[in-house]
Amino acid sequence: MISQQELSVSTRGRGTYDLSRQVQKAVSESGVTAGMCNVFIRHTSASLMLCENADPDVMTDLETFMSRQVPDGDPMFIHTAEGPDDMPAHVRSVLTQSDLNIPVRDGRCALGTWQGIYLWEHRHHGHNRRVFLTIQGE
Amino acid sequence: MISQQELSVSTRGRGTYDLSRQVQKAVSESGVTAGMCNVFIRHTSASLMLCENADPDVMTDLETFMSRQVPDGDPMFIHTAEGPDDMPAHVRSVLTQSDLNIPVRDGRCALGTWQGIYLWEHRHHGHNRRVFLTIQGE
Amino acid sequence: MISQQELSVSTRGRGTYDLSRQVQKAVSESGVTAGMCNVFIRHTSASLMLCENADPDVMTDLETFMSRQVPDGDPMFIHTAEGPDDMPAHVRSVLTQSDLNIPVRDGRCALGTWQGIYLWEHRHHGHNRRVFLTIQGE
Numbered sequence: 498m499i500s501q502q503e504l505s506v507s508t509r510g511r512g513t514y515d516l517s518r519q520v521q522k523a524v525s526e527s528g529v530t531a532g533m534c535n536v537f538i539r540h541t542s543a544s545l546m547l548c549e550n551a552d553p554d555v556m557t558d559l560e561t562f563m564s565r566q567v568p569d570g571d572p573m574f575i576h577t578a579e580g581p582d583d584m585p586a587h588v589r590s591v592l593t594q595s596d597l598n599i600p601v602r603d604g605r606c607a608l609g610t611w612q613g614i615y616l617w618e619h620r621h622h623g624h625n626r627r628v629f630l631t632i633q634g635e
Numbered sequence: 636m637i638s639q640q641e642l643s644v645s646t647r648g649r650g651t652y653d654l655s656r657q658v659q660k661a662v663s664e665s666g667v668t669a670g671m672c673n674v675f676i677r678h679t680s681a682s683l684m685l686c687e688n689a690d691p692d693v694m695t696d697l698e699t700f701m702s703r704q705v706p707d708g709d710p711m712f713i714h715t716a717e718g719p720d721d722m723p724a725h726v727r728s729v730l731t732q733s734d735l736n737i738p739v740r741d742g743r744c745a746l747g748t749w750q751g752i753y754l755w756e757h758r759h760h761g762h763n764r765r766v767f768l769t770i771q772g773e
Numbered sequence: 774m775i776s777q778q779e780l781s782v783s784t785r786g787r788g789t790y791d792l793s794r795q796v797q798k799a800v801s802e803s804g805v806t807a808g809m810c811n812v813f814i815r816h817t818s819a820s821l822m823l824c825e826n827a828d829p830d831v832m833t834d835l836e837t838f839m840s841r842q843v844p845d846g847d848p849m850f851i852h853t854a855e856g857p858d859d860m861p862a863h864v865r866s867v868l869t870q871s872d873l874n875i876p877v878r879d880g881r882c883a884l885g886t887w888q889g890i891y892l893w894e895h896r897h898h899g900h901n902r903r904v905f906l907t908i909q910g911e
Contacts, residue, residue: 541823541825555722558713574834591835592869595873596875629883631807631808634637696849735872737813737872750817
């Protein structure tokens with residue numbers, strides 16, 4: 498049994514967006530009780546991650562860390578067509594995930610208690626991001 | 636055909652733990668001969684990786700690298716509820732993997748000769764980590 | 774329905790190699806119209822990524838970034854059996870991906886417009902890299 502659908506996520510610029518409810522809803526509606534849910538982002542300047550879902554400071558700290566690791570406007574970058582956050586967005590995407598693969602058990606994502614599913618927008622401007630879901634199993 | 640089970644991995648603090656045998660055993664027992672094996676960690680302060688399985692110095696060097704990249708107690712972090720290794724553990728998890736997806740062929744994980752499956756505990760204290768396996772195929 | 778095959782990719786040393794066409798060809802030939810395509814590299818000193826496929830400067834910048842983050846010959850590394858790029862190759866692999874999981878829809882990889890599938894060779898010498906494909910679905 499396979500269920501596929503595309504989510505559209507409107508971002509308001511750099512930051513993280515919690516997709517956990519939307520993904521869980523799609524899994525519930527798919528009718529799959531045991532199998533896998535693949536979450537795939539169809540972009541190279543935004544990415545996905547599983548991360549702690551309780552304290553918003555975690556997201557702040559992740560952003561602080563990434564901004565230090567991959568500074569906007571770093572003069573080593575030559576691909577600057579879309580501005581100082583263009584190439585950093587690609588690097589940040591490569592260092593995190595474009596796809597997540599979450600087990601489905603009893604018709605639900607078998608996430609840990611503190612795990613949330615996040616889209617990480619790496620560009621400063623808002624974008625309309627397409628996230629493709631594939632739920633496969635019995 | 637789908638087989639799911641949860642492994643429990645007791646860690647003794649920061650470091651890597653080889654799961655290759657346990658995963659391979661689950662694949663063998665599943666009866667799946669061709670398909671995929673998903674390994675999923677249900678935590679956000681420990682992660683998974685595929686890495687060189689021959690020379691233990693590789694694990695030492697990975698730890699040295701990560702400790703330099705994401706220093707414990709870095710004053711930029713504000714999420715310090717559980718101590719100086721709390722937020723670094725989340726960052727290290729985001730920079731590595733929460734899920735691995737390994738092909739199954741002839742009833743075995745189709746790993747390369749030098750590939751091992753590792754859990755990386757990022758907290759200094761030991762934890763009981765839950766790793767969920769989904770083996771799906773024919 | 775499952776289709777599995779191994780690609781052999783001859784690299785000419787450090788750099789990125791576009792696998793998009795080969796993966797797409799395998800998906801088309803598999804007969805799977807809806808499902809998943811797993812791309813798995815059977816090595817620990819080369820890795821995989823999805824990245825921008827239009828401007829070659831992006832690949833140059835990624836290489837510049839990674840060479841700065843994980844310098845060849847860094848004296849902190851003790852695993853140097855195969856030379857100054859040995860341990861950096863393992864670290865670079867751990868920071869990127871060993872497996873990619875791409876949805877298949879209408880018999881094609883459901884990549885975004887600007888997404889390409891790349892093998893990243895991290896060693897300075899050329900190698901023969903084995904990439905295993907599993908396409909599973911209806």
